[in-house]
Amino acid sequence: MRRGTSILFGVLFLTALGGCDGRHNWMAGAGEEAAAIGDLFLILMVGAAVIWSLVVGAAVYAHRRRAHPGLEREARLFVIWGGVVFPVLLIGALLVWGLFLLKGITADEGDLTVRVDGERWWWRVTYETPTGDVVTANEIRLPQGRTALFRLTADDVIHAFWVPALGGKMDMVPGRETTLALTPKKLGNWGGLCAEFCGGAHALMRFDAVVMAPDAFETWLAREAETAQVAADDPGFQVFLDEGCGACHTIRGTQAAGPVGPDLTHLAGREKLGAGLYEMTPEHMARWITDTHAMKPDIDMPPYPHLSGPRLDTLVDFLMRLE
């Protein structure tokens, strides 16, 4: 029985450690804010370990020794200083430290501003630039070493914005704006996710947070700002319009201007399809359209099971050209 329990705990512990690996690792040191929280965590853990050892050590010592009624006064003083005054001061200091750390993370200035609106169950992303807003969705690219200020809102229910490797998290509340500053240090594609249960597809509400070299980022942002190059007689675009996709989706530079779903202007430029879920391949795209709710249950997009053959192929081919 005891052996079984310890094996079980061992396995659980190792499984939990698995969570410390990879692109969601909050201890990866990929962002300054995550690193600051990591330092606080380390000091808390080490401090707690030291204090715990001292307390347990004292208890063991007291248990072993014979009682000394003559030392009652000293014992009471020890309890008062060690058990009341010291913890109050220590917790007070930790409180102030943690608050200032939080204040820095929720600061309201940055080198660039990104607005993110939490929708069920995807992310509407808007970069504020001197020449106007650049709208995209489900993928957030950031320049290395610059502080990005996120202005977070929510459409109808509460979500939470979290890129564990970079920092956070921060609630997204309907009717309010919350802020979060992230300063990425390491290049790479770090995973982001919704960290507040928000309904059916909550666990499938993810995104990629791609940290790029600053000039590569500028190039990307300039491309993202451009409208889509769609020929008026593009057969795939005809299917897109005929099926009514344009009622929900926007492709900037065309007559499709639906506000309901993600902006598709540069859809194929994203690494993933469906809010950080599937590799962006024609096969996934076709299934997304025909078997939508098997790909992502509960979402507001209707499936198009009747689309097949060349018609589906032209539509998918068109979407995969939206780079």
Add this chain to the structure above:
Amino acid sequence: MPKVTRYDAPRVIDSGSIWILVAAPTIWAVHFLLSYWVAAVYCAKSGSGWLGGLTDPRWIIVGLGGLSIAAIVWLGMIAVRRYGGVFVVLEEITDSSEQGRERFIGHVALLLCALSAVAIVFTVIPGLVFDRC
């Protein structure tokens, strides 16, 4: 008959004077609630120019905390004067007499005052660090 003298003093609970025990934690609770209410009203109204702009939120927080702590100090004084409470830790207050019980209540009330004051300070600190909504 030592057994009888143990119970001769009237129980303080009957004389109705244990309110002093709950008073300080009540102030702590009320201060906690008020902090939320005042912050919510302030944040909702500050944009509209009512109250906001005029006052730095820090002054409201300091004022509220100061008032609550003043009330607790006053309670502490009552605990000392009327109940003969003492702030000691090296001595046990175990007298089984009416006066002993009153002193015990005064003593506990004083300790609760200290606890509540510390708790209120801990509530005030975040407000001072975050002087915005």
